[in-house]
Amino acid sequence: MKSNLLLPACVLALGVAALFVAVPARANPIERACLESARASGDRTLCSCVGQVAQRTLTGSQMREGARFFTDPERAQDVRQSDRRRHEELWRAWRDFGEAAEATCS
Numbered sequence: 334m335k336s337n338l339l340l341p342a343c344v345l346a347l348g349v350a351a352l353f354v355a356v357p358a359r360a361n362p363i364e365r366a367c368l369e370s371a372r373a374s375g376d377r378t379l380c381s382c383v384g385q386v387a388q389r390t391l392t393g394s395q396m397r398e399g400a401r402f403f404t405d406p407e408r409a410q411d412v413r414q415s416d417r418r419r420h421e422e423l424w425r426a427w428r429d430f431g432e433a434a435e436a437t438c439s
Contacts, residue, residue, distance in 0.1 A: 363391070367383050
């Protein structure tokens with residue numbers, strides 16, 4: 334009899350746990366990087382807003398590349414100073430994203 338009650342409880346617990354695990358998986362690279370950064374201190378509201386702005390202003394590859402800036406700020410400096418066309422485009426998009434995020438999320 335106890336085993337019959339245990340199964341629904343386990344299924345319910347797994348379902349609740351899946352809800353908490355699924356949320357970060359849906360976040361885009363910028364939102365995930367924001368949540369993991371020391372500067373945002375896991376501020377979900379701020380990081381969600383920043384992630385939404387990123388989705389509107391950056392391509393997927395720009396989000397992935399820009400997310401690396403959170404963990405490697407020197408990379409951002411290298412991209413900014415680069416003469417490569419792709420880096421110039423990324424930096425221009427990143428700058429526009431930053432201005433939009435600041436205006437929207439602050």
